[in-house]
Amino acid sequence: MAARTNLLNLESVTAHVPGDASRVLLDAVSLGVDRGERIGVVGLNGGGKSTLLDVLTGERAPEAGRVSRVNGLRMAHLAQRDTFPAGSRIRDVVLAGYDADHEWAADARVRDVLDGLGIADLERPTEGLSGGEKRRIALASALVGELDLVILDEPTNHLDVEGISWLARHLTERRCATVVVTHDRWFLDTVCTRTWEVAGGAVESYLGGYADWVYARAERSRQADAAEARRQNMARKELAWLRRGPPARTSKPRYRIEAAEALIADVPPPRNTVELLGFATNRLGRTVLELEDATVRVGGRTLLDDVTWRLGPGDRVGIVGVNGSGKTTLLRSLTGERELDSGRRVQGSTVKLAQLTQELVDLPKNMRVLEATEAVAKYVRFGKQEMTASSVLERLGFPAARQWTPVGQLSGGERRRLQLTRLLMDEPNVLLLDEPTNDLDVDTLANLEDLLDGWPGTLIVVSHDRYLTERVCDTVVALFGDGRITHLPGGIEEYMSRRAAAGVTGGSLSMASDPTANAGSTAATATAAGRGSASSAAEQRAARKEASRLERRMTTLTAKEEKLHAQLAEAATDPTRLQELGRELKDLVAERETIELEWLDAAERAES
Structure with a gap:
């Protein structure tokens, strides 16, 4: 085995909160970064993650200890602050190290970075860029060079699902070492070969990515706690969800499978779907939110084109799409904040x-955190x-001492x-x-995910966090720019496959001078290609409506089937009741299978 080369090393490093020596962020920390190593940094907000990166890069000198770097270390740092020189262009920031276009154009790595981050107009001034655009410019600037080490602080902020997927691929294919702080757990598990946990002034090192870190914490809890406390440990619940999901979710199962299975053997599924559906139906009734024959136009683009979409009690839906595809506008249409153009x-x-x-x-700035929460409600029920308000605050990152902060x-x-805590305390049902x-x-x-597991209502989530979407949602839909809301039975993996099949390789909408126009032309091209067949637009629209109706019917039948299974379990000692329920279940399954065939036919006609 080849010897590892150490690029950067911390020896007994100590760092305080600036201006407050009593608050220690790093307490005699010793660690190192090896060549080619990809390290994810996790920990509570304010716990010292960004300070650790600043010390690694030399942007901050520690109060004690020593930082050593290998001679000639080529390093780039993406900080959380994206600031550019006054009067600069995108070219000046991203391609500052290149004298001529042919130099960077001949470099496949530079082209991959520009394409992957959707950077097209290099002459565009950096003044007036949105926060997301500035973030991608700063990220591109950090990645284009020939590097030994790249240090990234929240690089996934403002990137959509495809942009995050591209960044993960890019980093894993490069040979440079990486240290990254991010809350995106899918990204951590896909990219990282080691995890650092920053907590209480110390930095603990774990081999592997997010799933391995979760397992290590669960195993540590198992060894330290009694059996009942172990069953209640949330890390085990998280691990159970990881292991029960599709293999793609944990693409690097390096931890011991047998030990993990034993650890989660008595952990129930994250949600009792039948129970929550019963709660939701009682609170909401049959009608929740519906869009009927809805059309929504934004800036010359048609976001929704004669769409019918119904959300029922207990539905948990994730919405995905590239930046600029209209996800936020769809939410505003659902709430009524934005009026429909028709429908x-x-x-x-x-x-x-x-x-x-x-x-x-x-x-309310004149209140303290707990007072502002209790002003909404002192207690909340999740299933x-x-x-109490204090318990919810603590679950969402406000320890007892911080709850009295103005x-x-x-x-x-x-x-x-x-803001999120106050929303939950108001006990909404949608x-x-x-x-x-x-x-x-x-x-x-x-x-937050654990709280939402017991939340009995209808949930709609827009997020680029693949982990969160898969974790809390039962259904995923996408906006592809064709005027429809597309149901994805295969979830985000199906979304990525469809985008790849359409020949899309970049992440966000291209940062040309008019990204809306660019997205509109792309959507128009896709729509025109999809309709260049024998079926007329009216026939396709009718088929989509039929497919939507059949899909709702399948959802209803599936819920009934789950209830019947629960009733069968309760009637285990009553033979007469068992026979009656068995006949009902047989008829229901037959009807559902017929509906599925009809839905497949309608979906095929809608796509033809």
């Missing part, structure tokens, strides 16, 4: 709707579980978490979340 929106009479937007809302002193991430993972660390994300 009808229907909202059930018992619906109590709440929406977490990407924008921060005004919060059968009742929780709201006006909170950071942007903390204000967003408080919840729409637009990019809920922004500014949440992995532990807080896991706690």
Whole structure:
């Protein structure tokens, strides 16, 4: 085995919060980065992750200890702050190291970075760029060079699912070492060969990515706690979901399979779907939110074209699509905030709707965190579980001491978490979340998912976080720019496959001078190609409506089937009841199979 080459080393490094020597972020930390190693950094917000990166790069000198780097180390650092020189163009920031176009154009790595991040107009000024565009420019600038080590602080922010997938592939195919802070757990598990956990001033090192780290924490808990406490440990619940899911979710199962299976043997599934559906139906009735023959146009593009979409009680739907595809506009159409250009929106009479937007809302700055939460409610019920406002705050990243902080002193991430807490405390029965993972660390994300597991209502999530979408949603739909809402039985993997089959390789909408026009022409081309067949537009529209109706019927039958299975289990000692239920189940399965065949036929006609 070849000897490992150490690129960078920390020896007994100590760092405090600037201006507050009593708050130690790194306490005599010693660690190193080897050549080719890909390290993910996890830990609570404010726990010292960004400080660790600043010390590694030399942007901050430690109060004690030593940092050593190999001679001639070629290193790039993506910080959380994206600032560019006044009057600069995208070319000046990304291609500063190249004197002529033919130099970078001949470099396959540079072309891959520009294409992967959707950077097309190099002459565009950096002034006036959106936050997401600035982030991609800064990321491209960090990746184009020939590097030994790249250090990235939240590189997945503002990237869509495809952009994150591209970045994961790019980093795993490069030979340079990587240290990355991100809350995207799919990314951590796909890219990283080692995980550093920053907590309490220490940095613990674990071999492998996110799944391996979860297993290590669960195993540590198993050894330290009694059997009952072990069953209640959330890390085991998370591990159970990881192991029960499709193999693609944990593409590097390096941890011991036998030990993992034994550890989760008595852990129930994350959600009791039948029980939650019963709660949701009681709270919501049959009608929740519906769009009937809805058309929505944005900036000359048709987002929805005569679409009928119905959300029922207990539905948990994830919405995916590239940046600019209209996901947020679809949420606003569902809530009624944005009027339809044609068609009808229907909202059930018992619906109590709440929406977490990407924008921060005004919060009572003269209150403390706990007071601002209890002003909404002091208790909240998630299914059968009742929780206090303080308990919910703690689950979402506010420890007891932090709950008495004035709201006006909170950071942007903390204000967003408080906004989400107040929404949940109001006990809505329909919840729409637009990019809920922004500014949440992995532990807080896991706690949020655990809370949503017991939340009995209809849930719609827009997120580029593949892990969260797969974890909390039962159904995934996509906006492909063709005026439809496309159901994806295969989830995000099917979404990626369809995009790849369409010849799309980049992440976000191209950053040309008019990205909306570019996206519109792409959508128009795809629509024209899809309709160049014998079927007329009217026939296709009729087939889509029929497929939608059949899909709703299949959902209803599936729910009934689950209830029948539960009733069969309860009637195990009653032979007469068992026979009656068995006949009902047989008839229901036969009807569902017939409906499935009809749906496949309608779906094929809709696509032809």
